[in-house]
Amino acid sequence: MIPAPTMEAATTAATTAALAAHDLVAGYAGRRVLDGVSLSLAKGTVLCLIGHNGAGKSTLMRLLFGLHTPSAGHVTLDGATIRPSPAAMARAGVAYVPEGRGVFPGLTVAETFALAAWSAGLGGGEEAARTDEVLEILPVLKTVWRRRAGQLSGGQQQMVSIGRALLARPSILLLDEPSIGLAPKLFQDLLAPVRALQQARGMSILLVEQNVHEAFAVADAVAVMKSGRVIFEGVPADLADHATLMELF
Template structure:
């Protein structure tokens, strides 16, 4: 008897149900429901203060939720903390790059391997793999991060996030301070990696035009709520985007 193929849908990579997050008693996200599907690039856009970065930080455990559920692979997480998320295959490229200016790129990567919990015997191979994704890192590997250009610093930040070989990558405004061409040069290798591995990516961006070029789906936020979900081609008209803002 021939086995029948399994057509059951894969569980969502990340999901929130009734999420409530705030600062100093002021709510930013209230009863917030959100879904990141397997193997998709989801672009999250909206005006400043819409709650986009707060959502990413909450998903990665940098901001504590006040109520609601955060689900990973269909299972509710009792505690949400960066080390546990990293071990589960989720990685974050933080806003503002989050590099240490006094460290060389090599030292940054060494610290990143330790932080990601990569076994010592696997670290050389893991580093080689990251270099294969972002080969330009080799050009400034021994330089201090504080002496690098904005684009080079962002590449270091992305490379460090990839050290855990994540299946889900959270990226918080990686285009800040970068020209559109440089932004695309950075994102295209990540998009190719996503296609090759089926990695899910949640991309928070202000540079909407460039971000839409590599996205599969778009969610628009305003004042802590989702006001629109669309395909990138539905928002390629500036007039349509201005209506949402």
């Protein structure tokens, strides 16, 4: 059973933004994708970002992690304006799980974790302790520890990708379409331990997702993007009516 969102957590964190976009404008090859996007991820909450394909959700995630540069606007982390870059965001406790998982198919799960630990500057006992911690959160990985990532199912690969991110003990986690290629039950099995960890640690999660029903079950807040803009912000209950949700797409 996926833990339900708590009103206390949402209310307490609502006044402080862990990560926020302010009037971001961006595009590719002269085509504008984001048209003045502002969005705040409150501390200690899960914000689910939804919208049609091409709305700009993944571009926003890339900007927040520093993989793409806006032509206007800025990003704040804990209220301070920053210029995101992957290295700087990782040092600040931000982890990013991209759409499509991004695992190295020729590496075993063990080798993938070792590479992530090396990248995070972990060594010796600290690497072992954090690896054990992640394997307790995602125990399925123990059963495929010596298998190559390319031989794993889609759900297992997604667990590898998320587990690799959790190894850094991030305070902010950016998850881009983790349900792609997964059955609803597998997606539940993936989200449940992540939600439990988020609640235990007060982590902030920005979740881009098309599987609205399952994502809303773990979200404290929801935002809707359309044609490069955020057109709605509220809580999942606001969009419980299917007709209301469809009007926003």
